Amino acid sequence: MKAILIHNPSAGSGRAAEDIDQVVGMLHRRGWIVEVRETQRAGDAADLAREAVEAGCEMALVAGGDGTIGSAIQGLAGSHTALGVLPTGTGNVLARQLGMPVPRPLQSSVLRQAVELILAGEPRWVDxxxxxxxxxxxxxxxxxxxxxxxxxxxxxxxxxxxxxxxxxxxxxxxxxxxxxxxxxxxxxxxxxxxxxxxxxxxxxxxxxxxxxxxxxxxxxxxxxxxxxxxxxxxxxxxxxxxxxxxxxxxxxxxxxxxxxxxxxxxxxxxxxxxxxxxxxxxxxxxxxxxxxxxxxxxxRALRLIIPPTAPASILVQPTRQEGVRVHVQ
The missing domain is CATH 2.60.200.40 (Tumour Suppressor Smad4)
Incomplete structure (x- = not known):
């Protein structure tokens, strides 16, 4: 799997850098090729996502909040590069809707759990x-x-x-x-x-x-x-x-x-x-x-990784027959 990990270091508490390194190590051990790119200013996530599409990346993992994800989809819309959500922001409403763990006060990072859910998830076309x-x-x-x-x-x-x-x-x-x-x-x-x-x-x-x-x-x-x-x-x-x-x-x-x-x-x-x-x-x-x-x-403008924790009600079409999910390799 060729992927880019777009990280907004200013999202949320701004202390996710060490956890990002652990996440990349997890993916490398599973045979993924992952390039980490950090945003520096507003709009960078969109530009980095466009570069990922042009480079033939199969997935763009976005570590940030809803705003960072919203920026990234400007570059992913209409492409076959799937979006994977790594919640590190303030609100993380999309992650909550997908049933994913989100950062909380006095709690350790949830990124390792989020990656496991992405690995067990299924790419679906969404509006x-x-x-x-x-x-x-x-x-x-x-x-x-x-x-x-x-x-x-x-x-x-x-x-x-x-x-x-x-x-x-x-x-x-x-x-x-x-x-x-x-x-x-x-x-x-x-x-x-x-x-x-x-x-x-x-x-x-x-x-x-x-x-x-x-x-x-x-x-x-x-x-x-x-x-x-x-x-x-x-x-x-x-x-x-x-x-x-x-x-x-x-x-x-x-x-x-x-x-x-x-x-x-x-x-x-x-x-x-x-x-x-x-x-x-x-x-x-x-x-x-x-x-x-x-x-x-x-x-059907975006491919989004739907984790197994997502409620069935977020989609009209079921994920797979009898609830069987296709694992992302």
């Missing part, structure tokens, strides 16, 4: 989302997990302004930023066009286009989302002020939002979002401009 900034017409960006619009993106934008705080506090940095943003955040009037059908305008504090069920690590925001169903699950949370945001946070936590009249949910191939004033946008926990935006699904 990607693609978001285009409609105002600038810039080249779109793929996402594997979700695209968020509104208050969650505002929180993400603020957290990224203080990377040292994020490294020291982890998820706590998002909580502090949320408390600060809530004080002055207000929703706005939004018009949606869902698969060509115009939806009556309403005020909104948050919208999320999901490719999977989990959001922010523990919120089951899109219970019907599947990675390979050719659709995105779009949730629009209506309201205007801070108390509307808190209300929606509570009903999501209690899993009562699906039938709430103040929440609109759609399953679609394309959604256009136009807002009365620009709202911030994030993709896989990385800031990405502001509205207006067009979001669409790109079916």
């Amino acid at each position: 990607l989302g693609l978001l285009v900034n409609a105002a600038t017409g810039e080249k779109g960006r793929y996402f594997l997990c979700w695209a968020g619009i509104g208050i969650d993106a505002a929180i993400t934008h603020e957290v990224e302004l203080f990377p040292q705080l994020k490294r020291r506090l982890g998820f706590g940095a998002f909580i502090l930023s949320a408390l600060h943003v809530l004080r002055h955040y207000a929703g706005t009037r939004v018009e949606l066009i869902v698969d060509g059908r115009r939806v009556p305008p309403r005020r909104m504090v948050l919208a999320v286009a999901s490719n999977m069920e989990l959001y922010a690590g523990f919120l089951h925001i899109s219970p019907d989302a599947r990675l390979d169903d050719g659709l995105l699950d779009f949730s629009c949370f209506h309201g205007d002020r801070w108390f509307d945001t808190i209300y929606h946070g509570l009903i999501i936590l209690l899993r009562r939002h699906v039938r709430d009249p103040r929440v609109s949910m759609y399953r679609a191939r394309m959604v256009e979002i136009n807002t009365a004033r620009p709202l911030p946008v994030h993709i896989d926990a990385e800031p990405f401009g502001a509205t207006p935006a067009h979001i669409k699904v790109v079916p």
